[in-house]
Amino acid sequence: MRLEVKEIRKSFGEKEVLHGVSFQVDSGSALGLLGRNGAGKTTTIRILMDVFHADSGEICLDGRKFVPSKQQIGYLPEERGLYPKRTVMDQMLYLAALRGMRSPDAKKSAEKWLARLEVSEYASRKLETLSKGNQQKVQLAATLVCDPEIVILDEPFSGLDPVNSQILKDVVNELIAGGKLVIFSSHQMSYVEEFCDNIAVIDHGQVVLAGELKEIKKEYGKNRLMLAAENYSLEQLAEKTEREWSNLVSVSGRKKEFLILELKEGADRRGFMEKLVESDVTVEKFGRYEPSLNDIFVSKVGEEE
Numbered sequence: 001m002r003l004e005v006k007e008i009r010k011s012f013g014e015k016e017v018l019h020g021v022s023f024q025v026d027s028g029s030a031l032g033l034l035g036r037n038g039a040g041k042t043t044t045i046r047i048l049m050d051v052f053h054a055d056s057g058e059i060c061l062d063g064r065k066f067v068p069s070k071q072q073i074g075y076l077p078e079e080r081g082l083y084p085k086r087t088v089m090d091q092m093l094y095l096a097a098l099r100g101m102r103s104p105d106a107k108k109s110a111e112k113w114l115a116r117l118e119v120s121e122y123a124s125r126k127l128e129t130l131s132k133g134n135q136q137k138v139q140l141a142a143t144l145v146c147d148p149e150i151v152i153l154d155e156p157f158s159g160l161d162p163v164n165s166q167i168l169k170d171v172v173n174e175l176i177a178g179g180k181l182v183i184f185s186s187h188q189m190s191y192v193e194e195f196c197d198n199i200a201v202i203d204h205g206q207v208v209l210a211g212e213l214k215e216i217k218k219e220y221g222k223n224r225l226m227l228a229a230e231n232y233s234l235e236q237l238a239e240k241t242e243r244e245w246s247n248l249v250s251v252s253g254r255k256k257e258f259l260i261l262e263l264k265e266g267a268d269r270r271g272f273m274e275k276l277v278e279s280d281v282t283v284e285k286f287g288r289y290e291p292s293l294n295d296i297f298v299s300k301v302g303e304e305e
């Protein structure tokens with residue numbers, strides 16, 4: 001299946017908050033929907049789920065108009081929506097019934113997902129008596145109980161400790177490997193990097209960067225190098241670089257253990273390497289710098305207006 005979001009526009013009152021958002025996702029892959037607070041991610045997801053109507057644009061599934069009520073969709077909203085006073089199993093069964101599952105299948109599926117997320121022992125407890133992290137895992141089990149083909153997760157890792165995060169990571173990877181179409185919205189870039197092949201970065205209601213993460217990283221890393229020396233501190237090395245090699249490179253950033261340099265137009269890695277070898281610098285680290293998603297995100301949408 002291919003889900004395509006095309007040129008979605010949405011205003012609240014006078015204010016247009018989505019100015020033509022487009023992206024696409026295929027079954028068996030996850031799209032990371034990224035953006036700063038207020039960028040428009042949740043609004044986009046709500047339009048996908050028919051909570052709001054778009055003012056214009058369209059959403060298609062395999063080329064036809066996408067109607068969420070006709071698909072099995074697992075949606076984990078940002079604001080969690082289970083009933084605190086009801087038992088865990090009760091609401092799993094209730095949600096499964098709402099999605100049209102027959103009772104024996106619903107029970108089997110509820111038990112499977114509670115076990116997979118390691119919360120079976122709370123099945124007969126009221127939700128409100130569980131810790132925040134366990135409530136979150138129940139919420140995720142409820143999202144998946146109907147065995148959805150499309151899974152939309154809005155900040156699914158919030159409130160989870162590292163062990164539970166790992167369980168959730170494994171579950172998301174299993175969903176992708178099982179051919180599900182996953183849309184994943186998060187501020188936690190390391191998770192996005194782990195399982196999203198594609199990303200769409202929304203900024204002020206517009207997609208400012210989209211595509212295959214591998215390619216985006218390659219493009220961003222193309223002219224960037226890392227450099228560290230045994231006999232110069234990073235500060236000294238940065239000064240030396242600016243003083244002696246400013247025709248070839250500029251210092252574009254700094255990590256804990258190395259400088260990030262950017263090759264200037266017309267300069268190449270080999271030429272810079274020759275200069276380094278001729279100098280008194282004892283090189284400790286030198287090579288192509290592969291940016292993290294966090295670097296890319298900050299450089300793309302980090303500047304304030």
Ligand SMILES: Nc1ncnc2c1ncn2[C@@H]1O[C@H](COP(=O)(O)OP(=O)(O)OP(=O)(O)O)[C@@H](O)[C@H]1O
Pocket residue numbers: 012017035036037038039040041042043044078
């Ligand atoms: N129901 C609404 N009425 C009016 N404005 C709204 C409504 N919902 C969202 N907005 C506005 O739309 C813009 C986008 O909000 P949205 O919640 O989609 O951002 P987001 O990217 O999900 O942010 P966050 O990362 O903080 O969750 C914001 O300026 C917000 O104030």
